[in-house]
Amino acid sequence: MNLARKITLYAVTEALRSSSARPPAEAEHLLAVAARLVAGEEFYDDSCRIEFGELAREVARHSPSALEPLTDFITAGPQLDREQLRDRLRTDEDDTPENVDERVQAVVDTWRHRWLSAVGSEALPSALKRVLEELDAGRGLIESPLAALNKVTSWSGPNSPISQDEMSVMSSTELVAHLESWHDTGNGWGPGPSHEGQGRELSSLITTNPRALDGIEGLADRLRPTYLRAVLQGWEAAVKAGIELEWRYVADMTQKILVHGDTSLFPQEGRDFDDDADFRGTKKAAVNLLEELAQQRETPAIPAESEKVFADLLIGEADSESAWKAYDSDESESGMDPLTLSLNWQWPTRVRGLLNLISHGKTTPWYEAARSALERDIERLDRRGASRAVIGQALGRLVTVDPDWLTPRMEELFGSADGLSRSQQIALTTAMAVHRYHVAIYDLLTPSMIAAIRSSEPLVAGWQGQSDPLQRIGEWVVNAIVRGHKTFEDPVAEAFFATAEPKVRGAAIGRIAWSFIHAESVEEAIRDRFADLWDARVKHVRSHPEDKLELNEFYWFVRSGKFDASWWLPRLKEAVELDPELASQRSMITKQIASCADADPRGAFEVARALLTNRAQEGMSLWDLSQNAVPFVIARAIGSGDEQLKQDAVLFMNKLGENGNPGLEKEVQEVLDGKITQEDVSD
Numbered sequence: 001m002n003l004a005r006k007i008t009l010y011a012v013t014e015a016l017r018s019s020s021a022r023p024p025a026e027a028e029h030l031l032a033v034a035a036r037l038v039a040g041e042e043f044y045d046d047s048c049r050i051e052f053g054e055l056a057r058e059v060a061r062h063s064p065s066a067l068e069p070l071t072d073f074i075t076a077g078p079q080l081d082r083e084q085l086r087d088r089l090r091t092d093e094d095d096t097p098e099n100v101d102e103r104v105q106a107v108v109d110t111w112r113h114r115w116l117s118a119v120g121s122e123a124l125p126s127a128l129k130r131v132l133e134e135l136d137a138g139r140g141l142i143e144s145p146l147a148a149l150n151k152v153t154s155w156s157g158p159n160s161p162i163s164q165d166e167m168s169v170m171s172s173t174e175l176v177a178h179l180e181s182w183h184d185t186g187n188g189w190g191p192g193p194s195h196e197g198q199g200r201e202l203s204s205l206i207t208t209n210p211r212a213l214d215g216i217e218g219l220a221d222r223l224r225p226t227y228l229r230a231v232l233q234g235w236e237a238a239v240k241a242g243i244e245l246e247w248r249y250v251a252d253m254t255q256k257i258l259v260h261g262d263t264s265l266f267p268q269e270g271r272d273f274d275d276d277a278d279f280r281g282t283k284k285a286a287v288n289l290l291e292e293l294a295q296q297r298e299t300p301a302i303p304a305e306s307e308k309v310f311a312d313l314l315i316g317e318a319d320s321e322s323a324w325k326a327y328d329s330d331e332s333e334s335g336m337d338p339l340t341l342s343l344n345w346q347w348p349t350r351v352r353g354l355l356n357l358i359s360h361g362k363t364t365p366w367y368e369a370a371r372s373a374l375e376r377d378i379e380r381l382d383r384r385g386a387s388r389a390v391i392g393q394a395l396g397r398l399v400t401v402d403p404d405w406l407t408p409r410m411e412e413l414f415g416s417a418d419g420l421s422r423s424q425q426i427a428l429t430t431a432m433a434v435h436r437y438h439v440a441i442y443d444l445l446t447p448s449m450i451a452a453i454r455s456s457e458p459l460v461a462g463w464q465g466q467s468d469p470l471q472r473i474g475e476w477v478v479n480a481i482v483r484g485h486k487t488f489e490d491p492v493a494e495a496f497f498a499t500a501e502p503k504v505r506g507a508a509i510g511r512i513a514w515s516f517i518h519a520e521s522v523e524e525a526i527r528d529r530f531a532d533l534w535d536a537r538v539k540h541v542r543s544h545p546e547d548k549l550e551l552n553e554f555y556w557f558v559r560s561g562k563f564d565a566s567w568w569l570p571r572l573k574e575a576v577e578l579d580p581e582l583a584s585q586r587s588m589i590t591k592q593i594a595s596c597a598d599a600d601p602r603g604a605f606e607v608a609r610a611l612l613t614n615r616a617q618e619g620m621s622l623w624d625l626s627q628n629a630v631p632f633v634i635a636r637a638i639g640s641g642d643e644q645l646k647q648d649a650v651l652f653m654n655k656l657g658e659n660g661n662p663g664l665e666k667e668v669q670e671v672l673d674g675k676i677t678q679e680d681v682s683d
Contacts, residue, residue, distance in 0.1 A: 002047045009051035012037055016058045034059050035066035041517075044073050046111075050146050053118030060123030067125055074128055076588050078111040109135060117145035158197030158274065167205045168212075176216050179227050184269035194274035199230035206234025207241070214246045220256035224266045225276040228257060232285035236292050242299040247306035250289075251313065257286045258317035280326065284346040287323075290314040291353035296360060311366035314353045315373050323347045324380065338389035338426045339434075339463040348386035351377050355394040361401055371405065378413070385426040388413070389462040392430030399440055410444055417447040422460055428452060429469040430462025437479035446492055449473050453495040467511060470500055474508025482512065482530040497540075502547040509537065510553025516560035527562055534571065541578050548579040555582065558589045565596035569603040576610040590630065597636035602645050605637040609652050630656070631664060635671035 012034050019027040037043055038056050059066050116124060116132040124132060136142075161182060167175055179202070186192035205212055213219065213231065220228065232254070235245055260279050268277045276282065293302065293310045302310070323346040334341065342348035354377070357370040378387060391398075391413055398406045414431070415424035428448045435441060442449075452459055452473060459469040467475060477493045480486035486493060497505060512530070516522055534557065541547050554575045558568050572589070576582050590608065597604035608630060637649035657664050 039069040161193040203230040244300040294356035338385035342386035426462040513556035601640040631667035
């Protein structure tokens with residue numbers, strides 16, 4: 001996904017650079033797209049820093065105000081677990097907290113320096129420009145801010161004796177003759193041309209011109225398995241790109257490859273990985289192609305008769321006992337989760353293909369045969385769990401297509417309230433990770449979720465998504481409640497809130513609040529039920545203070561922008577008082593606190609004071625305080641006309657000054673004098 005994001009940022013940057021040549025409406029739309037990207041949190045990843053910086057510089061040329069969201073991002077700092085970072089930076093057990101804090105701050109400052117330098121001083125909003133100037137003065141100028149941090153000075157992969165361009169000007173006959181006659185004569189020294197290198201060029205050619213070999217007969221016997229694999233991979237990529245193939249030719253060649261023996265008649269040439277020793281990789285590529293063709297698609301349109309042929313190949317010729325044995329017997333520790341594993345082996349790929357065929361519906365001519373083949377495969381004892389992850393991935397489609405077949409098998413596949421096997425855990429956790437909340441799936445998985453919550457051992461994750469499996473169940477519980485489908489009396493909700501660790505419960509609630517940020521609008525009824533859920537959990541923590549970590553992610557309610565400040569200000573104050581650790585996230589929300597200081601100066605001040613009084617790190621720098629708008633909040637309290645509030649604000653300002661922020665009073669006075677405005681804080 002990060003690679004896709006880097007490409008997206010690069011593409012939009014290039015398009016924006018030529019926007020002056022576009023019609024005004026198109027250029028305006030392109031700029032709006034670019035502005036959304038620079039405000040998108042999914043692009044705030046270190047791997048995207050260079051492309052993000054280039055786009056931000058280009059956006060600033062057209063609309064400097066579009067970079068305002070950067071202030072929140074830079075203020076929040078790197079998305080790291082600060083406690084884990086502190087542990088890593090602690091050199092020994094006797095290390096003082098102050099020393100560790102200094103190292104943490106150094107890491108944060110380094111991160112900020114790199115990101116701000118990537119965007120560049122000319123593009124930055126004024127507040128961030130000052131920060132970059134301070135960092136440059138204290139740490140030195142970064143000479144190449146758009147250079148990669150870790151460069152590989154030399155690397156050479158498989159090379160080809162001819163390029164894709166040279167292949168493209170050959171006729172089909174000439175190209176096949178070249179592939180048949182070329183041999184790897186390297187002496188083993190250096191990265192010379194190889195069959196693998198030439199195969200990659202061939203695959204690229206077939207992707208863009210999938211008919212480059214059409215009409216040539218007997219390729220399954222004439223070409224090395226390396227080249228046959230390359231052709232199949234090229235066809236698969238072409239289909240994904242929506243390019244039409246010569247379906248009969250593809251079907252004929254795929255069939256001949258699948259029925260070919262595993263042994264290759266071509267002696268292997270070159271070093272390791274320079275040439276396929278047998279047909280196993282080629283057959284896997286054939287099954288990958290069939291799995292792709294079995295998906296429901298509009299483009300390219302596959303004629304009905306060809307769909308039937310490909311379905312029959314997947315059901316029949318692709319059924320390989322040797323593929324099962326190779327998958328089942330592998331003992332290597334790949335570190336892959338079961339769903340990722342399913343993408344890397346022929347046998348589970350075919351299982352996914354069968355499910356793709358079933359998803360077309362009961363009226364298709366292959367439905368019964370595909371379902372029978374699936375039943376045979378899921379009867380196997382799959383100790384590695386890839387097929388169970390595939391079942392979990394397809395649960396939504398099975399619910400839609402054939403609930404009568406699925407329902408009586410739910411316990412076998414997904415477990416029951418009495419317990420879950422490892423395979424059933426994989427199916428359950430994959431289903432919940434890959435699907436968005438849906439009440440029908442929730443009802444089907446209710447017994448399994450209860451068993452998972454009650455499990456005394458950590459759940460096996462079928463897919464390593466953003467949430468751990470138990471938290472993901474909690475997210476579904478919260479969704480069910482706030483959407484009005486379930487109440488706290490729901491058995492899954494009861495089990496989750498009674499059994500899961502407080503931090504997990506809080507993370508589940510916080511994740512749903514986080515999702516509100518990305519919603520254009522939230523129905524009042526859903527928002528109000530979510531507010532009621534929060535109040536219910538606060539009530540629980542009041543009587544069970546040991547569960548305070550359940551409140552640890554309330555800042556997402558604040559940042560979501562879907563709740564009025566009159567609702568969240570008093571609740572934030574209470575949450576910080578009940579859970580002081582929430583104060584460690586103050587940089588995420590103090591801009592929001594400052595924004596409501598005009599309307600409610602006492603509420604904003606009391607919350608800011610609670611956050612800073614309970615902060616985990618003492619001696620916070622003046623810059624950090626300034627960026628978190630504390631001077632603005634204190635100034636509004638002083639100027640509120642409430643004498644007691646003014647006294648409280650002055651006392652607190654002095655206390656902060658004594659704790660290492662002597663310039664705070666000057667900042668507050670600048671706000672009072674109108675030199676710093678709300679717009680400056682938002683910058």
